Amino acid sequence: MPTALLTGAAGKVGRYVIGALGRRGLEVVATDIRSDGIPLDARFEHCDLTDATAVTRLVSLVKPDVIVHCAAIVAPISYAEPELSEAVNLGGTEHLIEAAKKHASDAFFVFVSSYAAFGPCGPADPVRRAMDPCYPDDNYGLQKLTAESWLQQSGLRQCSLRLGAVMDLQHMMPDHPAYRPFVFMVSLEQPEHGVDVRDAARAIGSAAVVQPDGHVLLIGGDDSWKLPARQLRRDVFGAMGLSAPPEKAFRPNPDPNGSDGWFYECWMDAASSERLLSFQRVTHAGFMDELRRRNRRQRIALAPLRPFASRAFAIASPYTGRKAIEAAPTIWEDICRVYDVPDDVAKNRSSIPPPPSPFERPSTAV
Ligand SMILES: NC(=O)c1ccc[n+]([C@@H]2O[C@H](COP(=O)([O-])OP(=O)(O)OC[C@H]3O[C@@H](n4cnc5c(N)ncnc54)[C@H](O)[C@@H]3O)[C@@H](O)[C@H]2O)c1
Numbered sequence: 001m002p003t004a005l006l007t008g009a010a011g012k013v014g015r016y017v018i019g020a021l022g023r024r025g026l027e028v029v030a031t032d033i034r035s036d037g038i039p040l041d042a043r044f045e046h047c048d049l050t051d052a053t054a055v056t057r058l059v060s061l062v063k064p065d066v067i068v069h070c071a072a073i074v075a076p077i078s079y080a081e082p083e084l085s086e087a088v089n090l091g092g093t094e095h096l097i098e099a100a101k102k103h104a105s106d107a108f109f110v111f112v113s114s115y116a117a118f119g120p121c122g123p124a125d126p127v128r129r130a131m132d133p134c135y136p137d138d139n140y141g142l143q144k145l146t147a148e149s150w151l152q153q154s155g156l157r158q159c160s161l162r163l164g165a166v167m168d169l170q171h172m173m174p175d176h177p178a179y180r181p182f183v184f185m186v187s188l189e190q191p192e193h194g195v196d197v198r199d200a201a202r203a204i205g206s207a208a209v210v211q212p213d214g215h216v217l218l219i220g221g222d223d224s225w226k227l228p229a230r231q232l233r234r235d236v237f238g239a240m241g242l243s244a245p246p247e248k249a250f251r252p253n254p255d256p257n258g259s260d261g262w263f264y265e266c267w268m269d270a271a272s273s274e275r276l277l278s279f280q281r282v283t284h285a286g287f288m289d290e291l292r293r294r295n296r297r298q299r300i301a302l303a304p305l306r307p308f309a310s311r312a313f314a315i316a317s318p319y320t321g322r323k324a325i326e327a328a329p330t331i332w333e334d335i336c337r338v339y340d341v342p343d344d345v346a347k348n349r350s351s352i353p354p355p356p357s358p359f360e361r362p363s364t365a366v
Pocket residue numbers: 007008009010011012013014031032033034047048049050069070071072073074088092112113114115162163164165166167
């Protein structure tokens with residue numbers, strides 16, 4: 001039975017990928033720095049990806065046939081903790097590629113990337129395709145694009161999957177405090193492309209089996225998931241028994257005809273990924289029905305509090321709260337102020353100069 005080494009296995013996406021790989025006949029070795037949420041019958045190996053020696057030891061021990069790299073510091077945590085984000089998203093990926101080249105050079109490497117790699121996208125921009133040029137404007141998007149290119153130059157067989165906004169019925173309100181201001185920082189007309197976490201896991205599991213070498217694949221839900229942020233916020237808040245925050249609490253919509261000032265979310269053409277990986281099962285309406293059913297009791301309990309929610313949101317927003325800021329021309333400038341991003345990261349999206357590829361493309365004899 002082929003073996004898959006899965007990083008970030010305890011994360012929102014990773015814990016679903018364990019099952020997706022297992023159902024496709026792969027023996028899974030799950031790794032992470034935490035083990036909560038990992039099924040007790042799964043093989044788990046603790047490993048901090050920022051520790052190059054530990055990563056080498058793990059890869060040489062497991063000798064995987066497939067590496068599925070889900071671990072990351074995601075946005076907006078990457079804004080609150082930029083050094084950690086760099087250490088994991090760049091350093092961790094570099095260690096994993098290096099270890100794979102030494103100890104599992106035939107393994108197929110599935111890199112779980114993000115549509116953040118494309119950079120800002122406004123409502124008038126065309127639907128993004130895999131080969132469109134990328135201009136990431138935040139540290140997270142730049143790290144994802146850099147890691148994709150390192151992998152492409154590594155000589156390993158590989159693909160990158162750029163995921164849209166992953167929605168999990170069980171984790172709609174993330175715990176990390178970085179999310180609290182961030183809810184308000186995406187303008188309401190921002191195009192967003194959601195995908196149910198079970199569909200995202202199906203895509204990742206299929207990629208581990210189909211092994212589309214050299215591909216960049218866009219992973220979003222079917223067309224029903226291509227929505228403006230306004231509708232996604234209203235649907236989710238409504239299903240959970242909360243009234244959506246007042247409009248003024250959100251970052252004002254930038255010029256609708258340009259990309260500047262918008263967030264990196266976009267609508268993607270996922271048709272070719274769907275043909276290759278066959279993962280889209282859950283529609284947006286189906287997801288929302290399930291969310292409403294799950295939260296029926298909470299909705300009833302919260303009903304008396306609805307009138308107070310609007311005021312509480314206005315206070316929590318970085319645009320209308322106590323230390324309110326004026327929206328800057330780009331969202332990155334707002335991020336730097338709200339999260340107190342260090343000057344060097346603010347300027348370069350990185351605390352170190354733009355990283356050159358540490359991986360030489362192997363010379364091919366002609
Ligand atoms: N959640 C989304 O909406 C979304 C969207 C696009 C792309 N993605 C990508 O999908 C992947 C999974 O995202 P997620 O939502 O499950 O994130 P998550 O934060 O829930 O999970 C990430 C996992 O990585 C682990 N990790 C962090 N630092 C580590 C380290 N030093 N060593 C080992 N493991 C470490 C964490 O413990 C965590 O379990 C990421 O690569 C992310 O960039 C996610």
